[in-house]
Amino acid sequence: MSVVFVNTLISTRQTASATNEAVAEVSSFYLEAMADRCAKTIMNLINSNFEQMEKAVDLIIDEEIGSEEELREAIGSLTSLLSLDRFALVDTDNIVYTQYTTYTGGSRHAFLSDDTMDKRYISTVSIYGSSKQLCLAAPTPDFEIAGKHYKASFVQIDVNEILDLLAFEDAGGTYFGLYSKNGENLSGTKLGSFISQHNLLETVKEVIPEESWNEHCDNFSNAVEGSITYTVNGTDETLCYVPVEGTDWMMVVLISDSVIQNRIRSISGRSLSTSRRQIAFILIFSFILLLVLLLMMKILSKKDLDTFRNMANTDSMTGVRNKLAYSEMETLLDQRIRENAIEKLAVVVCDVNGLKQVNDTLGHTAGDELIKEASSLICGHFTHGAVYRIGGDEFVVILQDRVCDTLHEEIDKINREIEENMEKNKVVIAIGYSELTPEDRLVHEIFERADQMMYKRKAQLKQMGSPTGSDRAM
Amino acid sequence: MGYHHKKAGILTCTLLASVVLASCSFAPSGTGPEGSPIPKETGDTVEAASGSDDAVNSAVDFDHELDQYEPKKDHYNFYFTYKIVHPWWDAVALGMEDAQRKFLEKGITITYEYMAPEAASAEDQARRLLEVRDRDFDVIGVDVADEEIISPILDDMVDSGFKVMTFSSSDAAEGCKRIAYVGNTHNYQDGADLTEALCKKLGYKGKVAVLVGSVGAPCHEDRARGAKDTIARYSDMSIVATEYDMDSVDNAYNLTKKILADTPDLDGIICCNMSNPVGAARAVTETGSDTVIVGMDHDQEALHYLKDGIIYCLGVQDCYSIGFDTLQNAVKIADGNKPGELFREKTDEITTVIYQEDAAIMLELLYGDN
Numbered sequence: 001m002s003v004v005f006v007n008t009l010i011s012t013r014q015t016a017s018a019t020n021e022a023v024a025e026v027s028s029f030y031l032e033a034m035a036d037r038c039a040k041t042i043m044n045l046i047n048s049n050f051e052q053m054e055k056a057v058d059l060i061i062d063e064e065i066g067s068e069e070e071l072r073e074a075i076g077s078l079t080s081l082l083s084l085d086r087f088a089l090v091d092t093d094n095i096v097y098t099q100y101t102t103y104t105g106g107s108r109h110a111f112l113s114d115d116t117m118d119k120r121y122i123s124t125v126s127i128y129g130s131s132k133q134l135c136l137a138a139p140t141p142d143f144e145i146a147g148k149h150y151k152a153s154f155v156q157i158d159v160n161e162i163l164d165l166l167a168f169e170d171a172g173g174t175y176f177g178l179y180s181k182n183g184e185n186l187s188g189t190k191l192g193s194f195i196s197q198h199n200l201l202e203t204v205k206e207v208i209p210e211e212s213w214n215e216h217c218d219n220f221s222n223a224v225e226g227s228i229t230y231t232v233n234g235t236d237e238t239l240c241y242v243p244v245e246g247t248d249w250m251m252v253v254l255i256s257d258s259v260i261q262n263r264i265r266s267i268s269g270r271s272l273s274t275s276r277r278q279i280a281f282i283l284i285f286s287f288i289l290l291l292v293l294l295l296m297m298k299i300l301s302k303k304d305l306d307t308f309r310n311m312a313n314t315d316s317m318t319g320v321r322n323k324l325a326y327s328e329m330e331t332l333l334d335q336r337i338r339e340n341a342i343e344k345l346a347v348v349v350c351d352v353n354g355l356k357q358v359n360d361t362l363g364h365t366a367g368d369e370l371i372k373e374a375s376s377l378i379c380g381h382f383t384h385g386a387v388y389r390i391g392g393d394e395f396v397v398i399l400q401d402r403v404c405d406t407l408h409e410e411i412d413k414i415n416r417e418i419e420e421n422m423e424k425n426k427v428v429i430a431i432g433y434s435e436l437t438p439e440d441r442l443v444h445e446i447f448e449r450a451d452q453m454m455y456k457r458k459a460q461l462k463q464m465g466s467p468t469g470s471d472r473a474m
Numbered sequence: 475m476g477y478h479h480k481k482a483g484i485l486t487c488t489l490l491a492s493v494v495l496a497s498c499s500f501a502p503s504g505t506g507p508e509g510s511p512i513p514k515e516t517g518d519t520v521e522a523a524s525g526s527d528d529a530v531n532s533a534v535d536f537d538h539e540l541d542q543y544e545p546k547k548d549h550y551n552f553y554f555t556y557k558i559v560h561p562w563w564d565a566v567a568l569g570m571e572d573a574q575r576k577f578l579e580k581g582i583t584i585t586y587e588y589m590a591p592e593a594a595s596a597e598d599q600a601r602r603l604l605e606v607r608d609r610d611f612d613v614i615g616v617d618v619a620d621e622e623i624i625s626p627i628l629d630d631m632v633d634s635g636f637k638v639m640t641f642s643s644s645d646a647a648e649g650c651k652r653i654a655y656v657g658n659t660h661n662y663q664d665g666a667d668l669t670e671a672l673c674k675k676l677g678y679k680g681k682v683a684v685l686v687g688s689v690g691a692p693c694h695e696d697r698a699r700g701a702k703d704t705i706a707r708y709s710d711m712s713i714v715a716t717e718y719d720m721d722s723v724d725n726a727y728n729l730t731k732k733i734l735a736d737t738p739d740l741d742g743i744i745c746c747n748m749s750n751p752v753g754a755a756r757a758v759t760e761t762g763s764d765t766v767i768v769g770m771d772h773d774q775e776a777l778h779y780l781k782d783g784i785i786y787c788l789g790v791q792d793c794y795s796i797g798f799d800t801l802q803n804a805v806k807i808a809d810g811n812k813p814g815e816l817f818r819e820k821t822d823e824i825t826t827v828i829y830q831e832d833a834a835i836m837l838e839l840l841y842g843d844n
Contacts (some may be wrong), residue, residue: 103588
């Protein structure tokens with residue numbers, strides 16, 4: 001149980017650590033992809049607006065407009081038709097024509113500072129009292145209405161409207177913002193609670209190393225993408241910035257303590273939690289099982305235990321003790337001999353003749369019967385001794401104390417019966433025996449002498465015409 | 475609504491000033507950021523409580539709604555002409571566009587022209603007014619480039635049946651027949667207040683220069699008069715130069731450099747229009763001079779100079795409200811209404827004096843500049 005518990009603990013920690021590493025990598029990748037996608041969305045919007053502007057100019061040319069009122073009407077209808085934001089034309093005197101107003105725009109629109117326009121112009125406009133706007137201007141060469149030359153058309157798109165386009169990608173805990181090259185917040189949106197609406201670069205300066213900060217400033221200036229990770233109030237925040245091509249904007253996406261992190265941690269946590277529950281169940285179940293076993297063992301009486309022990313020490317075929325019991329007894333007796341705690345001890349070794357032949361010729365059932373018969377014979381003569389079956393056809397009888405006094409008498413009796421059995425084709429047993437001598441230190445020494453004697457007797461019986469057993473009557 | 479909002483704003487500021495003054499009665503009135511932060515209202519010039527978000531935020535009111543007046547037509551066409559192509563009037567234009575959108579939401583279409591020359595010129599303005607006589611406009615609005623030249627023209631137009639109003643920074647001469655004026659009515663006081671702040675900063679001692687915008691422009695000239703009259707009150711102060719930049723930042727820069735070269739120990743510069751403080755601050759920064767600059771308006775670069783401590787204080791006008799109210803009053807005038815219950819003959823748009831502590835808030839408020 002302890003091993004399972006420790007293993008569970010280590011596995012849990014390793015899993016959590018691996019999850020954190022994976023989360024960091026996945027978060028960064030996820031943010032980069034999201035920022036990149038947002039930047040592309042803005043680029044598509046810009047390109048689309050330029051195309052719509054050019055289309056609008058072509059349509060106005062086709063209208064053959066003759067007055068300023070007609071021009072206003074045309075601008076109005078095309079603004080609505082092509083979904084353009086604040087679509088306007090500018091003549092060569094920098095007078096701006098919109099659907100409702102005509103005004104001198106030299107100081108209001110930076111792109112008009114050049115006398116001529118020969119390429120598309122994208123800029124960020126700070127509108128007094130309003131949000132930032134993206135100004136897209138395109139040259140209109142050879143565009144003339146009623147003798148007046150027009151040098152450009154332009155639209156101004158509110159930064160917040162651009163962010164609204166990206167809002168569908170917004171998930172809880174994910175923040176978007178558009179920033180200028182110096183880290184100024186153009187969109188007025190909150191980028192998490194720490195950076196909020198402040199200057200991004202100035203704000204993160206206090207939570208990242210100076211060297212890293214300088215690198216990010218360079219990235220912003222040179223329109224190079226990157227990411228910043230910092231910790232505020234114990235919460236990790238990661239932001240990725242990607243330049244919006246054609247503009248001087250940085251698209252920034254931030255995840256506070258990461259939605260991904262939370263999700264992955266949640267999934268991982270659920271998995272870990274399930275594993276923990278399973279392991280806890282196993283541990284509790286094992287513990288209960290152990291308790292039940294202990295309780296049962298306690299309930300079991302000593303007699304029952306002895307029964308169990310006897311069952312373990314008993315030869316199932318004959319009912320006498322088995323070799324295990326003999327070994328235990330041998331160990332016990334060896335100790336008593338060493339302690340001089342035993343006075344009389346005799347070992348009788350009995351070997352059943354012809355068991356192999358019976359098994360081979362009459363089958364194992366007949367062999368088993370022969371063993372049982374031999375056991376019965378031995379037990380019948382050594383009623384006060386302990387009988388052990390220590391091999392297939394080998395029995396040992398241990399006699400102690402006063403029982404040893406009748407040893408020779410019993411040996412004579414059994415040998416006589418065996419010799420009678422030889423004539424009746426009944427079981428024949430070769431018996432050898434020996435008694436404890438003062439020199440003996442081990443039961444085995446007594447056993448050895450008895451065994452040798454048993455072999456001599458076996459040879460003697462053979463000479464006497466001991467049957468092999470194959471001719472036994474069944 | 476704009477008028478009532480501004481009135482409420484002024485009352486709020488006055489109340490705030492009273493409360494603070496009551497609690498700091500030992501402090502001198504109008505102390506700037508280096509003294510105790512006391513808000514002060516002088517006429518329609520409000521001095522922001524230093525570091526007070528509310529006071530700075532109320533300097534420009536972007537939250538306008540049309541009043542209850544029901545226009546008689548569903549389409550109006552106006553012509554507005556102002557002194558010079560310049561960001562100050564771009565801010566006015568944004569207020570006008572806000573009003574135009576709100577009228578459109580009510581189903582009333584307003585079209586208008588909003589025109590100015592690249593360089594300030596009363597002659598150019600006179601030519602434009604001559605041209606519009608042949609066109610069909612409901613109301614003609616004029617930011618008077620030079621009251622002596624333009625006022626008679628306006629009188630003649632009114633006599634000819636044109637509905638003429640003045641707006642933004644400069645009204646016509648006293649007695650002009652124009653119907654109404656929407657804009658700053660306290661330019662003299664603005665000049666005097668800025669100069670008073672400078673004098674106090676300098677300990678009422680020193681040499682100062684006065685930068686003015688366009689020659690003859692009433693608002694610029696009034697502020698310059700206010701400045702000169704204030705300096706004249708202090709015997710240890712003198713004006714060493716008065717120059718006109720003709721609303722050009724480059725001119726302001728060059729003029730300041732020349733003044734500093736001629737008077738290296740110049741103590742202060744009073745800037746009477748929007749381009750003046752920007753050019754002056756550039757020159758002062760470049761030369762390393764410690765000359766104290768006070769000036770007008772909300773130019774983004776000027777606000778950054780204020781934030782950095784190069785400019786001491788700026789008088790910020792509520793251009794947005796001026797634009798909004800101009801268009802709203804133009805509709806009433808087009809319908810044949812005269813000043814009275816519906817609108818005033820002269821509005822009281824406020825000017826707020828702000829200091830270094832207020833610059834960041836104002837930059838955020840006006841330009842979202844963080």
